[in-house]
Amino acid sequence: MPPDHTLTKEWPMAGRPPDSGEGPPDRAKRKRPAEFSPAGRRGDDPITRNLKRVYEQVAAEPIPPDLMKLLDQLGDRNGEDDDV
């Protein structure tokens, strides 16, 4: 006896059994891109490695005296700003 492929509420696509295993093509099967893990979790890919190298270069530079002088003034200034 041939299978009954009449339309039902559960599977309104004519001529296609619900459990064919094929499912809707492409979209559902499309793999989502792997989510990048922050550097602490995955630090060995070339992009992360270079990002860190650039950061390390900057971090190795001495802090300019102007900036240090500013830090020494901590608390001496008053006023407000929209960017804060």
Next chain:
Amino acid sequence: MSEPRKAPPAPQTQVEIRQALVELMPNLRAFARSLCSNPARADDLVQDALVKALANIERFEPGTNLRAWMFTILRNTYYSDLRKKRREVEDSEGQHAARLADAPNQHGVVDLEDFKVAFSKLNNDHREVLTLVGAFGLPYEEAAEICGCAVGTVKSRVNRARKRLAELLGIDSDGAPLGEEVRSLPQGVIAGSW
């Protein structure tokens, strides 16, 4: 497997705040440089942000995340400046990148200078999330707080930025060189900026 870098203990006193700011300085300078490329301008940006932070230090709530507060001020300062002199900045950044542009190293090893050039071609949104999440290892949540957007937005920006950077460098996500057909793209295509 280690976790993303957590926020350091929250400073409570002005002495602690000062010490925390000193410790933050490399990150602030690196973040500034990721935004505006030019080291001198980046340090000016840090200085401006620091002046604003110190002038408003009473608005910082002791015990909260100083790192996120400072990054946010620096970022806001950058975008305020950018709005003020948009044309001038974009033009100079574009010309700067064009002068530096060169074909990326195609031997599977990414040269740091090539990387910097490619990085400078990313847009601001992408540069900042890559620096915060990729270089500093901040959690997505903190990066989202700093950038003033949703965590999901940060995640998708990071992914798009990495993909774009890989394209510019001529590598795939694992660092392997792309095929000849991609490598032989005209330089203008490889090094095209946004």
